Amino acid sequence: SAQKETLEFQAEVSQVLDLVIRSLYSNKEIFLRELISNASDAAEKLRFESLTDSSLFEDDPELRVRVLVDKDAGTVTVSDNGIGLSRQEVVETIGSIASSGTRRFVEALKDRQGGASRSDSGSDQGGNKDAATDGTLIGQFGVGFYSAFIVADKVTLISRRAGLSAEHGVCWESDGRGSYTLETVEKAGRGTDVILHLKDEEKEFADDWRLRSVISKFSDHIAVPVEMLKQDFRGDEEKEKDADKDKAPEFERVNTGQALWMRNKSDISDDDYKSFYKHISHDFEEPLAWAHNRVEGTNEYTTLLFVPKRAPWDMWDRDQKHGVKLYVRRVFIMDEADKLMPHYLRFVKGVVDSNDLPLNVSREILQHNRKIDTIRGANVKRVLSLLESMAKDEPDHYKTFWKEFGRVIKEGPAEDYANRERIAGLLRFSTTVGEGDEQDTSLDTYIERMKEGQDKIYYITADSPAAARHSPHLEMFRKKEVEVLLLSDRVDEWLVSNLHEYKGKHLQSVTKGELDLGEIGAKEEKEKTEQAAKEHEDLFKRLKEALGDRVDAVRASSRLVDSPACIVVGEHDMSANLARVLKSVGQ
Ligand code: ADP
Numbered sequence: 275s276a277q278k279e280t281l282e283f284q285a286e287v288s289q290v291l292d293l294v295i296r297s298l299y300s301n302k303e304i305f306l307r308e309l310i311s312n313a314s315d316a317a318e319k320l321r322f323e324s325l326t327d328s329s330l331f332e333d334d335p336e337l338r339v340r341v342l343v344d345k346d347a348g349t350v351t352v353s354d355n356g357i358g359l360s361r362q363e364v365v366e367t368i369g370s371i372a373s374s375g376t377r378r379f380v381e382a383l384k385d386r387q388g389g390a391s392r393s394d395s396g397s398d399q400g401g402n403k404d405a406a407t408d409g410t411l412i413g414q415f416g417v418g419f420y421s422a423f424i425v426a427d428k429v430t431l432i433s434r435r436a437g438l439s440a441e442h443g444v445c446w447e448s449d450g451r452g453s454y455t456l457e458t459v460e461k462a463g464r465g466t467d468v469i470l471h472l473k474d475e476e477k478e479f480a481d482d483w484r485l486r487s488v489i490s491k492f493s494d495h496i497a498v499p500v501e502m503l504k505q506d507f508r509g510d511e512e513k514e515k516d517a518d519k520d521k522a523p524e525f526e527r528v529n530t531g532q533a534l535w536m537r538n539k540s541d542i543s544d545d546d547y548k549s550f551y552k553h554i555s556h557d558f559e560e561p562l563a564w565a566h567n568r569v570e571g572t573n574e575y576t577t578l579l580f581v582p583k584r585a586p587w588d589m590w591d592r593d594q595k596h597g598v599k600l601y602v603r604r605v606f607i608m609d610e611a612d613k614l615m616p617h618y619l620r621f622v623k624g625v626v627d628s629n630d631l632p633l634n635v636s637r638e639i640l641q642h643n644r645k646i647d648t649i650r651g652a653n654v655k656r657v658l659s660l661l662e663s664m665a666k667d668e669p670d671h672y673k674t675f676w677k678e679f680g681r682v683i684k685e686g687p688a689e690d691y692a693n694r695e696r697i698a699g700l701l702r703f704s705t706t707v708g709e710g711d712e713q714d715t716s717l718d719t720y721i722e723r724m725k726e727g728q729d730k731i732y733y734i735t736a737d738s739p740a741a742a743r744h745s746p747h748l749e750m751f752r753k754k755e756v757e758v759l760l761l762s763d764r765v766d767e768w769l770v771s772n773l774h775e776y777k778g779k780h781l782q783s784v785t786k787g788e789l790d791l792g793e794i795g796a797k798e799e800k801e802k803t804e805q806a807a808k809e810h811e812d813l814f815k816r817l818k819e820a821l822g823d824r825v826d827a828v829r830a831s832s833r834l835v836d837s838p839a840c841i842v843v844g845e846h847d848m849s850a851n852l853a854r855v856l857k858s859v860g861q
């Protein structure tokens with residue numbers, strides 16, 4: 275239907291819009307990065323679809339993005355000849371937020387803003403930092419398009435899907451206040467024009483040089499050419515002479531468009547890497563570390579992988595997006611290539627560019643591809659050694675890393691059996707040595723501190739750091755000064771049920787089975803226990819009768835010092851803590 279209709283935004287959209295505008299206020303210029311990144315995505319999508327249907331190129335095969343300024347009208351237009359959107363697609367992608375995580379995102383943002391306004395009395399610094407965090411959230415959430423409303427009070431989007439005819443264009447328009455209009459229009463060229471009607475106070479963006487500098491700051495690496503009108507340095511008089519000649523305007527490329535990962539390492543500065551990271555991750559923070567490698571031979575590929583400084587808000591979402599993009603010979607193939615990185619390294623961002631995969635590779639092909647498996651294996655090794663050297667050479671960075679991603683890494687030994695020893699080397703724990711709850715002791719440090727004669731790594735799991743630290747099971751260990759790892763993250767039970775030893779040392783729960791402190795305990799302990807068992811035989815018998823089937827046995831033990839009694843589970847039984855965890859998730 276050609277008639278103009280007015281539609282309401284989904285409730286979430288209005289909420290998100292409101293928050294986007296407020297929280298990105300100090301990073302206004304990113305609107306251009308977001309729109310150019312969408313335009314470039316649209317170009318990549320067209321390139322990909324045209325592999326199987328070359329008619330989509332129509333008579334316009336040179337993909338590009340154009341940024342146009344109209345100073346008098348106060349508008350900035352980002353125009354692409356990419357895949358475009360049908361009317362239905364506009365309603366689905368621009369008028370609503372399909373993601374199930376929306377609600378949580380809005381909540382997360384509100385929590386942070388609540389926190390910010392409480393703590394931000396007088397300190398501008400703090401406020402900006404929170405805004406930056408919100409910006410990070412927004413980038414990861416992908417409300418990029420709405421960032422247009424940071425600088426515009428009206429946005430018009432005119433689009434035509436490649437493959438549809440000219441009369442199937444669609445015009446979407448909104449002031450970002452709850453509703454939008456939709457109209458079928460004619461559009462000769464395929465692709466999308468996004469026209470920003472700048473707010474009065476944002477008119478500074480209707481300026482050629484301002485836009486050029488923003489583009490080279492944020493979008494220089496975009497592979498698709500980003501063009502602006504060619505600068506005309508001639509005097510007014512000369513220009514006027516030419517004006518009536520009515521020739522097509524000339525454009526020039528503004529971004530270098532170099533695929534950074536294809537350049538030689540020695541030609542790339544740290545700043546180049548950092549800005550590339552920000553570009554692909556939509557993060558405001560710098561990365562903690564990166565690894566750039568080229569592999570030659572029968573399976574040729576290049577990888578550039580980054581470890582972020584901060585965990586994304588949706589790291590615990592079941593369907594959290596993976597951050598590695600797959601390219602084949604510089605052509606973008608897909609985002610969220612989860613076959614390139616295991617789940618426990620899902621925070622890693624970056625690029626894999628293969629020389630050997632077919633261009634029309636699909637998710638299905640990726641599932642069973644030997645080359646992909648090899649790349650994935652190598653990716654894991656690279657990230658692990660990146661983390662190993664960070665732990666060794668940049669302990670402060672590693673601390674930050676562990677705080678943000680430690681609980682994810684703990685999923686590693688279960689998922690990646692082959693690398694479990696290396697992953698275990700990266701783990702950090704809080705222990706009975708030291709006071710705080712900070713997880714800062716490695717298994718290697720633990721082993722160095724082991725008592726003479728000790729051959730096991732002892733740990734306790736509990737549902738909080740305090741419960742772990744104050745467990746009566748630790749009494750004997752304290753007395754003998756044997757260190758015990760205090761595990762209270764949810765994932766810890768999962769970890770210890772998959773990690774049974776490290777460097778030949780068995781991991782042993784202090785709450786399970788027969789506790790044998792071996793040579794560490796003096797012989798007299800054993801004698802005392804045997805004596806107690808004899809002396810109190812009657813008591814133990816009566817207790818067992820009273821408790822009946824609820825216990826296997828009642829016996830004397832040397833594991834306690836101050837407490838009179840404790841409950842112990844069998845070596846192969848589920849720990850009491852795991853039982854609690856399972857119960858709490860309804861198992
Ligand atoms: P994201 O890019 O993370 O998906 P955005 O809010 O930036 O989130 O864009 C939302 C969606 O709108 C995109 O996924 C895409 O489907 C559509 N879109 C936005 N801009 C364009 C464009 N220039 N061409 C085609 N589709 C677009």
Ligand code: MG
Nearest residue numbers: 311312418419
């Ligand atoms: Mg986007």
